[in-house]
Amino acid sequence: MxxxxxxxxxxxxxxxxxxGAKNAVLPMIGAALLASEGRTVLRNVPVIEDVRRAVELAEAVGAKVEFHESERTLVIDASRLTSPVLPAEIARRFRGSVLFVPALLHRLGEAIIEGIGGCNLGSRNLDFHYLGYKRLGAMVDEGEAVIHIKAGGLVGAPLYLDTPSHTGTENLIMAAALARGTTVIENAALEPEVLDVITMLSRMGARIRGGGTGFITVEGVDELTAVEHTVMxxxxxxxxxxxxxxxxxxxxxxxxxxxxxxxxxxxxxxxxxxxxxxxxxxxxxxxxxxxxxxxxxxxxxxxxxxxxxxxxxxxxxxxxxxxxxxxxxxxxxxxxxxxxxxxxxxxxxxxxxxxxxxxxxxxxxxxxxxxxxxxxxxxxxxxxxxxxxxxxxxxxxxxxxxxxxxxxxxxxxxxxxxxxxxxxx
Ligand SMILES: CC(=O)N[C@H]1[C@@H](OP(=O)(O)OP(=O)(O)OC[C@H]2O[C@@H](n3ccc(=O)[nH]c3=O)[C@H](O)[C@@H]2O)O[C@H](CO)[C@@H](O)[C@@H]1O
Ligand SMILES: C=C(OP(=O)(O)O)C(=O)O
CATH class of the missing domain: 3.65.10.10 (Enolpyruvate transferase domain)
Structure with a gap:
């Protein structure tokens, strides 16, 4: 209390x-889970409760995470992910939980979202995310309490957002980064945090063009590697x-x-x-x-x-x-x-x-x-x-x-x- x-x-x-930026580090933790080898190091990490929840959630899906709070540094080893479930008791406590979905889809073929949190600001839909995953080849089952997303290998496709959603853009970029072929995302978000996430993903080996223009092209690659990145x-x-x-x-x-x-x-x-x-x-x-x-x-x-x-x-x-x-x-x-x-x-x-x-x-x-x-x-x-x-x-x-x-x-x-x-x- x-x-x-x-x-x-x-x-x-x-x-x-x-x-360091909350709304940049949360997608970056999600991005770190895309790397199937090595350890990601994130610096200038804000010591805030949302990051602590993200660490718990990453551990719940099998990653090994060290949060060196006095150094404001996260070390994430996602070489073995073991569970596609984003458990309610953690996922309901912050919004960034939705940013784990692309990594779970690529690494485990499914993501099971038991709850989504974040600030109570009225309606906070995720339809652009789900529609995008579907266009990339995933199946989305939106149950009352649990959302189940399955994908046997995503394939690049033309995507759009009705409005330039911040986490929607980040999630679709991450989903496209390891999909087969080319994805174009129209009406993408321009927020500086989105650009910082693109910088990190590009260092990891992702092929992303057009950050900051609202029109993003992603050429899928076979794998992404763990990197070191300083949060804006x-x-x-x-x-x-x-x-x-x-x-x-x-x-x-x-x-x-x-x-x-x-x-x-x-x-x-x-x-x-x-x-x-x-x-x-x-x-x-x-x-x-x-x-x-x-x-x-x-x-x-x-x-x-x-x-x-x-x-x-x-x-x-x-x-x-x-x-x-x-x-x-x-x-x-x-x-x-x-x-x-x-x-x-x-x-x-x-x-x-x-x-x-x-x-x-x-x-x-x-x-x-x-x-x-x-x-x-x-x-x-x-x-x-x-x-x-x-x-x-x-x-x-x-x-x-x-x-x-x-x-x-x-x-x-x-x-x-x-x-x-x-x-x-
Ligand atoms: C963790 C994080 O980065 N949080 C930020 C992010 O939230 P978040 O990414 O959730 O915000 P969005 O940009 O997605 O949402 C903006 C608006 O679009 C609507 N929408 C969004 C997605 C969707 O699929 N369908 C839909 O209708 C939402 O209901 C909302 O009305 O951007 C918000 C807007 O700058 C910020 O207030 C939050 O601090
Ligand atoms: C709305 C906010 O955050 P979240 O999306 O994490 O709920 C916020 O940071 O003000």
Whole structure:
């Protein structure tokens, strides 16, 4: 039972080290299972609960995994996979479990998914994944509780995604990498994490062209080899720390953060009054003027990242005027509004749109994380609030942010992670 306790009022200053990207390392662990010989070494791995679950899941299917947490390094030996089952008790606890399917199909001829987890954001379909596997020659049996996918050797085919799904693109690339012949994926995702996964797979021997263009061609190869790869920095972690500086009127140096990876998030924060300066691999972030209101429409990369919509909503509470947010990726991503309103905010939600009437001073309260990003958004709210905020269901924050309390404390914030004896998460 994890909870975070935040006492607001401190201005954040100093240096924060941006973690490796959750949404890159999870597909990379799936990719490591494609190598039938040798040991894969992943560096700059974020020490987060989702990675711990991915390690448990890789072990459950037979891989030998060492997670050297203090070195932020994973060593994965997938030379013997023994079980096609992604067991419910692990697979239900994180979304990345779906990224193990291509390796199980190639290595064992089947994948049995007993459950799929991840943030509760409304409908999160996997039909593009299943349709793609079918076009490559697999049989997909979608039962009530268990999904069974079987393939006696995948064969390349033309594929498409209705919308550029992040994990859908990664899964279809991995499925095509060892399929016989050529696969073309139209309307593929452009997220930087997808490109990092393509870089790793290419080093493993995969033949992939067109990453970052939305039109990816994969020539199947006979085998992939284990490699060493350093996970890219987490642009969502960087966005959160930038917004922590913004909401407290502070100035921070984000080691490893890249402005380019922020896409439209950068421009929206600049319009709100946040200043950025990229000095090589360090991003300087400062806010020393009143926050202006903003209009945001979430979109796939390089559009405004849906995962940063919740923290942005918190920052908008302090802006001088009304901000408008249109959430276009997920149909259930506004649970944060009710929690912010408990802290004195004035956020109105109608369908996929929210209006944040600012500025409203925030006051500390007992609130609950409904998903990873609403959890971190409440930590930001706590930084700006008068008094103490406690955030329940803190496990959801730990799913995606490494050593959050320590990194916030290093910037002067009063954030404590506690194990509570009651409550959820
Ligand atoms: C582990 C990981 O990388 N998670 C990220 C990934 O999730 P994830 O890969 O699950 O997100 P997708 O890009 O697949 O989903 C986006 C939208 O497409 C819909 N859809 C997707 C696939 C499909 O087969 N059918 C379908 O209808 C979903 O319901 C959703 O509305 O991208 C999201 C959008 O950037 C991020 O919020 C998540 O942090
Ligand atoms: C939605 C998210 O993650 P997941 O897809 O792993 O649930 C997230 O990182 O905000």
């Amino acid at each position: 994890v909870r975070y306790r935040v006492r607001g009022g401190n201005v954040l200053r100093g240096t924060a080290f941006i973690q 920095p987490d642009r969502l972690d960087a966005g959160v720390f930038a917004m922590a500086a913004a909401i407290t009127g502070g100035e921070v140096s984000l080691v490893g953060a890249s402005l380019e990876h922020l896409g439209v998030v950068r421009w929206k924060l600049e319009q709100m009054g946040v200043e950025f300066e990229q000095h090589g691999a360090v991003l300087q972030v400062r806010r020393d003027r009143p926050l202006r209101p903003i209009n945001v429409i979430t979109d796939t990369y390089p559009g405004f990242a849906t995962d940063l919509q919740s923290p942005l909503m918190t920052v908008a509470c302090l802006a001088e005027g009304s901000s408008y947010i249109h959430e276009r990726i997920f149909d259930g991503r506004f649970a944060l509004a009710g929690e912010l309103n408990k802290m004195g905010a004035n956020v109105e939600v109608e369908g996929s749109r929210a209006v944040v009437h600012g500025p409203t001073p925030l006051r500390g309260a007992d609130v609950t994380a409904h998903d990873l990003r609403s959890g971190i958004a409440l930590v930001l709210a706590g930084l700006a609030a008068e008094g103490e905020t406690t955030i329940g269901s803190g496990y959801l924050i730990d799913r995606g942010h490494a050593a959050l309390a320590q990194r916030m404390q290093a910037l002067g914030a009063d954030v404590v992670r506690e194990i509570s004896t009651s409550g959820e998460g």
